Amino acid sequence: MLAMPLMIVVIFALIVVSNDNSAKTTKNQKNARFSFEYVDSSGLIDANIVAKLKGSMAPSKEVGISSVKSGKIDAFFAYPSHPSEAPIAVYGKDKGVFENGKYSSVALMILQASVEKKIGSAELTAIDRGGIKSTTITFKDGKVAGGLNALIPSMLFLVVFYIIIILLGNQMLTSTLDEKENRVTEMILTTINPTNLVLGKVISLFVLGVLQMVIFALPIVVGYAFFRSDLHLPNIDFSHLVFDPQQMTLGALMLLGGFALFTGTLVALGAAMPTAKDAGPIFGGLITLIFVPFYIFSLIASAPQALIVQIFSYFPYSAPVTGMLRNGFGTLPLWQGVAVVVELWVLSAIVLRLAVRLFRYGSIEYSRKLSLREIFSA
Amino acid sequence: MSGAEPLVRVDHFGMDFGKKNVIRDLSFDIGAGETFGLLGSNGSGKTTTIRALLGIYLPTRGNLQINGRAFRPENGIKLGYLPEERGLYKKESVIDVMVYFGKLKGLSRGAAYKWSIDYLEQVALADKEKISVDKLSSGEQQKIQLGVTIMNNPELLILDEPTKGFDPVNRRLLMNLIDAQKKLGSTVLMVTHQMEEVERLCDRIILLKDGVSRAYGTVEEVQDEFGNIVIHIEHEGRIPPSNKYRIIEEGKSISKLEVTRGMKSAEILQEIIDAGVSVSKFSPMRKSLDDIFVEIYGNDDLKDEG
Numbered sequence: 001m002l003a004m005p006l007m008i009v010v011i012f013a014l015i016v017v018s019n020d021n022s023a024k025t026t027k028n029q030k031n032a033r034f035s036f037e038y039v040d041s042s043g044l045i046d047a048n049i050v051a052k053l054k055g056s057m058a059p060s061k062e063v064g065i066s067s068v069k070s071g072k073i074d075a076f077f078a079y080p081s082h083p084s085e086a087p088i089a090v091y092g093k094d095k096g097v098f099e100n101g102k103y104s105s106v107a108l109m110i111l112q113a114s115v116e117k118k119i120g121s122a123e124l125t126a127i128d129r130g131g132i133k134s135t136t137i138t139f140k141d142g143k144v145a146g147g148l149n150a151l152i153p154s155m156l157f158l159v160v161f162y163i164i165i166i167l168l169g170n171q172m173l174t175s176t177l178d179e180k181e182n183r184v185t186e187m188i189l190t191t192i193n194p195t196n197l198v199l200g201k202v203i204s205l206f207v208l209g210v211l212q213m214v215i216f217a218l219p220i221v222v223g224y225a226f227f228r229s230d231l232h233l234p235n236i237d238f239s240h241l242v243f244d245p246q247q248m249t250l251g252a253l254m255l256l257g258g259f260a261l262f263t264g265t266l267v268a269l270g271a272a273m274p275t276a277k278d279a280g281p282i283f284g285g286l287i288t289l290i291f292v293p294f295y296i297f298s299l300i301a302s303a304p305q306a307l308i309v310q311i312f313s314y315f316p317y318s319a320p321v322t323g324m325l326r327n328g329f330g331t332l333p334l335w336q337g338v339a340v341v342v343e344l345w346v347l348s349a350i351v352l353r354l355a356v357r358l359f360r361y362g363s364i365e366y367s368r369k370l371s372l373r374e375i376f377s378a
Numbered sequence: 379m380s381g382a383e384p385l386v387r388v389d390h391f392g393m394d395f396g397k398k399n400v401i402r403d404l405s406f407d408i409g410a411g412e413t414f415g416l417l418g419s420n421g422s423g424k425t426t427t428i429r430a431l432l433g434i435y436l437p438t439r440g441n442l443q444i445n446g447r448a449f450r451p452e453n454g455i456k457l458g459y460l461p462e463e464r465g466l467y468k469k470e471s472v473i474d475v476m477v478y479f480g481k482l483k484g485l486s487r488g489a490a491y492k493w494s495i496d497y498l499e500q501v502a503l504a505d506k507e508k509i510s511v512d513k514l515s516s517g518e519q520q521k522i523q524l525g526v527t528i529m530n531n532p533e534l535l536i537l538d539e540p541t542k543g544f545d546p547v548n549r550r551l552l553m554n555l556i557d558a559q560k561k562l563g564s565t566v567l568m569v570t571h572q573m574e575e576v577e578r579l580c581d582r583i584i585l586l587k588d589g590v591s592r593a594y595g596t597v598e599e600v601q602d603e604f605g606n607i608v609i610h611i612e613h614e615g616r617i618p619p620s621n622k623y624r625i626i627e628e629g630k631s632i633s634k635l636e637v638t639r640g641m642k643s644a645e646i647l648q649e650i651i652d653a654g655v656s657v658s659k660f661s662p663m664r665k666s667l668d669d670i671f672v673e674i675y676g677n678d679d680l681k682d683e684g
Contacts, residue, residue: 183465187526190432190459191451191482360434 034074034092036106037064041081046114053110065091077107140330146242151328153243157251158324161258164209165290171208172263173283175201176270176359185359194360198352202263250327250337257344258320262286264348265317268355289317293325304331313340316347385410385445385534385565386431392439392589393426400426402589404440408582413556413566415576418586419675424569425462427586428538432459444534456483458532458559462539462569464523468512472503472522475511476529483530490529497525501551520548524555535559537568541575553579573667583667585674592674597667604673605665607637609646612659622646637662 037058038050050056058064064076068091075093080086088111092103116125126132138145179185188197224233265286273279292312299306304326312322313336323340326332332340384407393401401423408414418424429435431442433449442448445455467475473494480490498504501521503514511519520543528535535556541549556566556579570576576583577597585593585600593600608626611617611633617625622641627634637643643662651657 178467182467183463184467186429186432186434186461186463187459187479188482189434189451190449190457191479193451 034102034106036075036077036092036103037067037073038077038079038107038110039064040079042079042083044083044114044118045079045110046117049110049113049117053106055110061089068092075103075106077103077110079107079111083111145330146244146247149240150242150244150247150330153241154247154251155324155328157255158321158328160210160213161255161320161324162290163213164206164259165262165287167212168205168209169262169266169283169287172201172205172266173270173279174276175205176267176355177273177276177279180271181275189360194356198264198267198356198359201267202260202352205263206259246334246337247327247330250332250334250341251324253341254320254323254327254337254344257341257348258324260348261316261320261344261351262290264351264355268351268358271355271358286317290321293318293321297325300325301329301331304329314343316343319344383410383446384408385412386414386567387441387443387446388427388431389442390440391427391430391437391442393423393430393435394438400589401430404586404589404591406584406591406594408565408567410565411560411563412581413560413568413579415580415583416567416569416586417571417576417583417671422586423589424586425538428536428567428569432457432536456530456533458527458530458535458564460523460527460535460537460540462542464520464543466511466519466522466526469510471508471510472498472514473507476522476526479526480529485530493529494525497529501525516543517545517548520544521551524548524552528555528559531562532559532564535564535566537566537570539569539571541570541572571671573671577667585671587674593670598664600670601664601667602639604670606639607643607662607664609635609637609643610659610661610663611635611650611657613650613655613657615653615655617650617655618653620646620649622649 033054036053036055038045038055039058039061047057058067058076061076061078064073064078067073068076071093076091078089078091080088088104088107090104090107092100094100095102112125112129116122119125119128136147138147179188192200223231228235266283269279269282269286273282293300296306296308296312299309300312300322303309309322309326312318313326313332319340323332323337323344327337386408388404388406391401391404392399404423404427406414416424416427426435427442430437431444431449433451444457445453447453449455449457467478470478473491476494476497477487477490480493481487485493495504495507498507503518503521506514506518511522514522527537537556540552540556544552553575556568560566560579566579568575568579580597582596583593583600584591593603595603609623612631613633614631617628617633617635619625621638623635623637623646625633626636635646637646643660647657647660
């Protein structure tokens with residue numbers, strides 16, 4: 001269990017060192033100068049700006065290109081008559097895929113600086129460049145709605161759900177299959193109550209999943225808190241996040257209900273099937289079901305009343321993901337959220353009871369697949 | 379039956395699987411400290427009875443009790459169970475498996491570890507504690523299985539086909555362990571087809587067929603029930619006729635008598651001596667359990683059993 005966090009720490013250290021080196025390299029590239037010439041059909045280029053960059057005008061496009069080819073200069077720029085319609089033609093000595101980008105950056109920068117000088121106003125230039133921000137305030141039930149700031153906290157439940165199911169889905173299945181395949185079920189059943197056993201498995205898997213996530217997240221949190229500048233991470237303002245009580249409560253209940261439903265189903269599957277190989281196709285189908293809602297992601301976000309979204313909201317194995325997505329987007333009315341939560345919890349209780357029964361009767365039929373009919377006639 | 383209150387009580391137990399009536403009506407008791415044999419052919423319902431007794435199956439009819447109540451793991455009785463289907467966590471180390479089962483049986487980690495180390499030394503597996511179970515030979519795995527079964531010093535030891543698949547060395551080890559547990563006061567319930575084991579170990583037995591009891595009592599009582607005693611007698615003088623026995627072979631000095639049901643051998647001997655016959659050898663012989671088993675079950679499916 002400690003191998004993974006240790007590996008993360010090592011990778012983290014390597015990233016810090018690499019970032020430091022790459023920052024130095026970027027700085028060097030930024031300060032690097034190169035020789036260049038240009039021709040200007042637009043009449044927009046300011047010769048003084050070019051002169052400050054140690055550039056000069058070429059007699060013609062052909063001469064400029066020829067000078068680059070012969071290695072006399074590093075780069076040549078041909079500005080078109082209408083830069084808004086035609087591209088700037090850039091020619092340069094090959095310095096590798098990534099470093100070659102500096103030629104077009106400098107060519108563009110010269111044009112923008114020249115235009116800004118002609119306009120004579122930094123603000124107008126900024127507006128022209130599209131550097132304008134806007135703020136939006138929306139209202140829900142007469143109160144300011146959280147918007148994107150409310151989406152992030154409630155979507156965390158969906159992230160937790162996915163991580164736990166993906167990390168531990170196979171373990172949920174094998175938790176009962178191991179006992180069956182190793183023929184120890186009967187010995188287990190005489191030492192522990194099957195209900196306690198199955199509930200213990202579900203709870204311990206959830207705790208294990210949360211613990212694994214904490215272990216994964218810890219280096220990231222520590223890195224952000226103490227090494228943000230070294231890692232060149234953006235400063236995120238968490239104070240704007242909105243923790244809407246309704247969304248957070250529904251999200252948590254759907255996470256727990258969805259987890260219990262999937263875990264109970266996988267435990268039951270493990271108890272009913274003789275081997276992991278036999279359980280594989282059904283396990284694959286169940287895991288696929290948690291990704292299916294993403295095929296209608298745009299409908300979930302924009303048209304929550306669409307029939308397919310409604311079906312996915314209530315079909316037990318797509319309900320957790322669809323419900324948590326809609327809850328995050330703020331398109332899940334309270335009554336519908338409660339209905340999904342009740343459905344998930346009631347079904348989880350039924351499936352867990354079934355899992356206990358399957359474990360009691362099914363897992364001692366060591367090498368046979370069992371039908372539900374056999375289980376309920378026992 | 380020894381003891382006033384039975385440790386195990388099965389009262390009019392019935393079990394159906396769908397339309398299949400596996401156990402029709404079965405009743406028996408096992409007293410504390412007793413060794414009891416549950417016998418029957420394949421499919422006669424022995425394992426079903428054990429599983430119902432241990433709460434793995436819920437009975438369709440009747441009551442099955444251990445220590446006065448239906449068995450639940452949390453009830454507190456110390457149980458050792460060797461199921462017919464045996465297994466251990468194969469990818470785990472020997473000591474981890476033993477400690478895990480010890481903890482499940484209520485031992486502390488330290489106590490389970492100490493017991494396991496002592497046991498491994500006792501069965502010459504001390505050097506194998508750290509290796510995974512699947513690296514052990516089949517015989518070595520059987521030893522671990524036995525250890526796991528008895529590690530909590532069980533008050534009730536239930537052994538389902540205990541010698542099935544065991545090599546002779548482990549069979550002897552098992553028998554010694556059962557003897558040791560009996561001396562410690564354990565009650566033993568064993569399901570077996572090995573009649574030698576039954577005759578050697580069991581105080582009482584029950585024979586199941588088609589979901590009902592065909593015979594129940596001490597080994598001698600069952601033998602009596604399934605065949606009259608035959609007496610081999612060496613004598614001088616003529617054996618007189620009597621309603622206490624039937625002369626089935628009469629010789630000058632060696633004869634064979636079949637004892638009338640309910641008559642005691644000692645009374646017959648006394649009657650013959652009183653009639654003036656000199657008796658030099660008098661050997662009452664009961665029908666063997668093997669013969670009784672074959673008589674009840676025919677050749678059913680015994681040959682595939684150990």
